[in-house]
Amino acid sequence: MANTPYPESYYAASANAVPPRPALQDDVETDVCVIGAGYTGLSSALFLLENGFKVTVLEAARVGFGASGRNGGQIVNSYSRDIDVIERTVGPKQAQLLGQMAFEGGRIIRERVAKYNIQCDLKDGGVFAAMTAKQMGHLESQKRLWERFGHTQLELMDQRRIREVVACDQYVGGMLDMSGGHIHPLNLALGEAAAVESLGGTIYEQSPAVRIERGANPVVHTPQGKVRAKFIIVAGNAYLGNLVPELAAKSMPCGTQVITTEPLGEELAKTLLPQDYCVEDCNYLLDYYRLSGDKRLIFGGGVVYGARDPANIEAIIRPKMLKAFPQLKDVKIDFAWTGNFLLTLSRLPQVGRLGDNIYYSQGCSGHGVTYTHLAGKVLAEALRGQAERFDAFADLPHYPFPGGQMLRTPFAALGAWYYGLRDKFGM
Numbered sequence: 001m002a003n004t005p006y007p008e009s010y011y012a013a014s015a016n017a018v019p020p021r022p023a024l025q026d027d028v029e030t031d032v033c034v035i036g037a038g039y040t041g042l043s044s045a046l047f048l049l050e051n052g053f054k055v056t057v058l059e060a061a062r063v064g065f066g067a068s069g070r071n072g073g074q075i076v077n078s079y080s081r082d083i084d085v086i087e088r089t090v091g092p093k094q095a096q097l098l099g100q101m102a103f104e105g106g107r108i109i110r111e112r113v114a115k116y117n118i119q120c121d122l123k124d125g126g127v128f129a130a131m132t133a134k135q136m137g138h139l140e141s142q143k144r145l146w147e148r149f150g151h152t153q154l155e156l157m158d159q160r161r162i163r164e165v166v167a168c169d170q171y172v173g174g175m176l177d178m179s180g181g182h183i184h185p186l187n188l189a190l191g192e193a194a195a196v197e198s199l200g201g202t203i204y205e206q207s208p209a210v211r212i213e214r215g216a217n218p219v220v221h222t223p224q225g226k227v228r229a230k231f232i233i234v235a236g237n238a239y240l241g242n243l244v245p246e247l248a249a250k251s252m253p254c255g256t257q258v259i260t261t262e263p264l265g266e267e268l269a270k271t272l273l274p275q276d277y278c279v280e281d282c283n284y285l286l287d288y289y290r291l292s293g294d295k296r297l298i299f300g301g302g303v304v305y306g307a308r309d310p311a312n313i314e315a316i317i318r319p320k321m322l323k324a325f326p327q328l329k330d331v332k333i334d335f336a337w338t339g340n341f342l343l344t345l346s347r348l349p350q351v352g353r354l355g356d357n358i359y360y361s362q363g364c365s366g367h368g369v370t371y372t373h374l375a376g377k378v379l380a381e382a383l384r385g386q387a388e389r390f391d392a393f394a395d396l397p398h399y400p401f402p403g404g405q406m407l408r409t410p411f412a413a414l415g416a417w418y419y420g421l422r423d424k425f426g427m
Contacts, residue, residue: 003206004061010260010298010335011069011186016119018190020062024204024225030056032383033220033229035209035243038068039368040361041235042192043376046112049199051384056227057193057201058220060208064189066239070339071369072258072288072300074278075109075181076126077151078102080347080365084145089346090396097392099149101378105370106179108377109188116198118191121293125277126180129162129171135282139175153178166279167272168324182278182290185369209236209243218357231383234360237368238340244360249400250350251363253340257313258300259321260292260335261328269295272325287320297321297328303366309338341366344398351375351393359383361393 006012032048034041037059045055059065079086083102087095113122130136143154155176157165162174193203204222212232213219220227234244238253264272269291273279278290287301299321310316313336322329344350344363349371351361359382361375375393382390 004065006062006065006186007070007337008335009070009258009337010292010296011184013335014184014292014294015186016190018063018194021059021203021205024058024207024222024227026225027228028056028202028225029228030054030202031229032056032231032233033058033218033227034233034235035220036060036066036235036237036239037063037189037193037203037205038066038235038237039189039192039372040237040375041233042068042189042196043108043373044233044235044379045196045201045376046192046199047377047380048383049196049201051380053383055196055201056229057196057203058207058209058222058227059203059205060236060239062205063193063203064186067237067339067341067368068189068372069186070258070337071185071341072278073182073185073290073298073369074126074280074288075106075183075369076280076367077106077177077180077370078146078367079349079371080367082142082145083149086348086396094392094395097389101374101389101392102149103146103151103179104377105372105374106181108373109183109370112192112195112373113183113188116191116195118188118195120187120191121184122181123183123276123278124178124181125275126177126182127157127162127165127174127277127279128177129166129168129174129279129281131170131172131281131283133172136173138282139173143175151179165273165275165277167274170324171281176277180278183369184293212243212358214355214358216357230357232358233379234358234362237362237364238342240362244354246354247350247360247362250344250398252343254343254366255304255309255338255340256300256366257302257304257310257317257336257338258298259314259317259333260299261297262332262334264295264297264331266295269297272297287324289321289324296334297325297331299324304338313338341368345400346396346398348396348398349375349393350398351378351390351396353382353394
């Protein structure tokens with residue numbers, strides 16, 4: 001049987017020690033079968049277990065193998081399309097409910113870390129960095145928008161103020177969100193998995209779902225076993241493949257690249273990011289970075305449509321890092337990797353139900369660390385018969401990519417090229 005290891009990332013190399021979990025080699029029965037042991041699946045499992053459900057989680061590789069264990073580790077509020085876009089799309093009533101949920105995911109993460117004593121280097125504070133006056137104007141509007149929905153831990157920063165928190169001369173200003181922050185993402189997933197098991201849940205690794213037998217009592221088949229359940233939650237996101245064809249048609253896996261330097265030492269690290277906040281710029285094709293617990297710089301950016309692995313990740317990302325921090329020109333890169341996220345045409349998450357008993361959430365569109373934790377709670381509520389918040393997401397309109405799966409990658413890449421030009425020329 002195939003054994004899929006973690007990618008050679010900094011997160012895998014520095015993960016808390018956890019023994020591998022067994023593969024499913026039997027037939028089991030459960031209340032809820034969760035497909036995918038990333039944040040969406042683990043969050044769903046935790047909320048369900050806390051409410052008395054029997055839960056079995058199937059993972060094709062290892063816990064947190066996909067985006068949950070490879071991302072930039074930044075706690076960023078709201079969605080990939082902000083609440084004002086949602087309001088224009090669906091109207092004020094539905095937007096009000098979605099807006100109230102836009103800042104909940106970060107609170108859930110902090111509650112989980114505290115309740116289950118998860119060691120994941122949690123730090124508070126996230127910076128949105130503006131490179132142009134137009135981007136600064138957008139941040140001013142965003143602050144007013146977020147405050148309208150009750151989110152008040154925000155500070156606008158002028159050029160002098162942002163230099164106090166980021167040693168980079170590219171920025172004209174920014175916005176600090178103290179409810180943002182950063183974590184070691186794989187250790188967060190591993191801690192949540194341990195919490196699932198502490199409540200009686202079962203997680204099988206190296207157990208890909210290969211077929212779903214739909215019906216009144218659906219069955220999920222793996223290469224060596226099967227799970228019969230009352231409900232199924234599909235939480236594979238960019239790593240789901242074609243298991244559920246109707247979900248694959250409305251989404252596209254994309255890759256983002258991350259590098260990690262050698263340890264910088266306390267003194268150099270503090271000159272780069274004195275308050276240890278994480279940072280993302282305001283470009284459409286944005287760069288993001290932060291310090292790790294052992295004072296390395298983790299720097300990510302770029303998008304590869306169709307989720308191919310670039311031949312030389314360092315060659316793509318290192319120049320971006322040096323543009324922000326030229327003082328790191330002699331610093332060695334210890335790790336470079338790609339992680340896939342799932343893009344939707346609207347850049348809003350897709351939530352819904354297939355038949356009466358198969359639920360799903362997917363398509364965070366690069367904004368998943370907080371949203372996936374909210375999604376787990378919303379899915380668990382729906383299985384308990386409380387569907388108002390689930391329906392607010394499920395009613396969002398979604399469309400297939402133009403030209404179907406064959407043309408979705410070139411169309412998306414063309415759009416990214418256009419927005420990349422806008423970023424470059426400050427349009």
